[in-house]
Amino acid sequence: MVKIDNIELPDFPLLLAPMEDVSDPPFRALCKEQGADVVYTEFVSSEGLIRNAAKSVMKLDIYEKERPVGIQIFGANLDSMLQTIDIVAESKPDIIDINFGCPVKKVVSKGAGAGILKDVCLMEQLTAEMVKRTNIPITVKTRLGWDHDSIRIVEVAERLQDVGCKAISIHGRTRAQMYKGEADWKPIMDVKNNPRMHIPVFGNGDVDTPEKAMLMRDEFGLDGCMIGRASIGNPWFFKQVKHFFETGEHLAPISLEERVEAARRHLQMSIDWKGEILGVFETRRHYTNYFKGIPHFKEYRMKMVTSDRAKDVFAAFDEVLDKFAGYQFFE
Numbered sequence: 001m002v003k004i005d006n007i008e009l010p011d012f013p014l015l016l017a018p019m020e021d022v023s024d025p026p027f028r029a030l031c032k033e034q035g036a037d038v039v040y041t042e043f044v045s046s047e048g049l050i051r052n053a054a055k056s057v058m059k060l061d062i063y064e065k066e067r068p069v070g071i072q073i074f075g076a077n078l079d080s081m082l083q084t085i086d087i088v089a090e091s092k093p094d095i096i097d098i099n100f101g102c103p104v105k106k107v108v109s110k111g112a113g114a115g116i117l118k119d120v121c122l123m124e125q126l127t128a129e130m131v132k133r134t135n136i137p138i139t140v141k142t143r144l145g146w147d148h149d150s151i152r153i154v155e156v157a158e159r160l161q162d163v164g165c166k167a168i169s170i171h172g173r174t175r176a177q178m179y180k181g182e183a184d185w186k187p188i189m190d191v192k193n194n195p196r197m198h199i200p201v202f203g204n205g206d207v208d209t210p211e212k213a214m215l216m217r218d219e220f221g222l223d224g225c226m227i228g229r230a231s232i233g234n235p236w237f238f239k240q241v242k243h244f245f246e247t248g249e250h251l252a253p254i255s256l257e258e259r260v261e262a263a264r265r266h267l268q269m270s271i272d273w274k275g276e277i278l279g280v281f282e283t284r285r286h287y288t289n290y291f292k293g294i295p296h297f298k299e300y301r302m303k304m305v306t307s308d309r310a311k312d313v314f315a316a317f318d319e320v321l322d323k324f325a326g327y328q329f330f331e
């Protein structure tokens, strides 16, 4: 069993990674139903929250059915981050995760996200103060280091643990790499193998097949795996990994009917959450992924992404079911 503070998780839990514009409540609910053991919100701006910006506040919406759920925050200013903890705590998440890994220029230029990897003392201080501010477990998601020449993740992880961080998820790339090259899990294994480490160490980066998840578990000995891009358009990925762990075999490809049902539920949950106009608009970006690979699909995709009314999108789903019944997806 793996524990984040008092939260009990199965052996080698699978975590849905925080992903901006992707891991909203409907998507998290779908991933949870398909086997994700912990889900995280998109990152929420500390400065946005303390200014009560509607976009940031909405990201705090969480639902009972998705627990355990972590709200992820980013920022670099101690006062703002402490105020943010108080605001976030009102939503009663199971975990508050600090983003020390976002590589995007507008975030790092303010010293937030991966920007803080240049100042490990500040990273440690922010974490320590946030831990003191709340009883909710604080976890950290970060990268290996700023660049290849400054990888100190073993020391960094130990220092964060020593100030009370309850789990660490590490993306096996540096900030300089952004998303280029392959994720390197070896330094994450070094963190896990540090005899002083006793909090869970979760690996992240490039897990896009059940075999890779198994490698992370068996060869790299990590405590769990955080999954991002492989789940986009494929919330079934969690179930596929678990099935492979249990049987050594791949789950049958997800059928067209299951895909349509997921798209339908995704849309309905978005409408229930944000109302018809926003719900229809914000679910559009997911359809290409759900129906990836179907030939001559453009006409249907266009209907899904240009209709403003929910009933027209639902009608497009019905047409897809009629037109492509029995279509065989590959894995």
Ligand SMILES: Cc1cc2nc3c(=O)[nH]c(=O)nc-3n(C[C@H](O)[C@H](O)[C@H](O)COP(=O)(O)O)c2cc1C
Pocket (backbone or CB within 6 Å): 017, 018, 019, 020, 021, 022, 041, 042, 043, 072, 099, 101, 102, 141, 171, 204, 205, 206, 207, 226, 227, 228, 229, 230
């Ligand atoms: C669209 C997108 C949005 C992301 N947003 C966030 C975010 O809000 N917070 C965060 O910590 N990481 C974010 N990430 C990074 C992922 O959490 C993850 O670390 C990265 O994608 C590597 O994992 P993967 O190879 O499984 O996708 C994002 C990644 C993508 C693709």
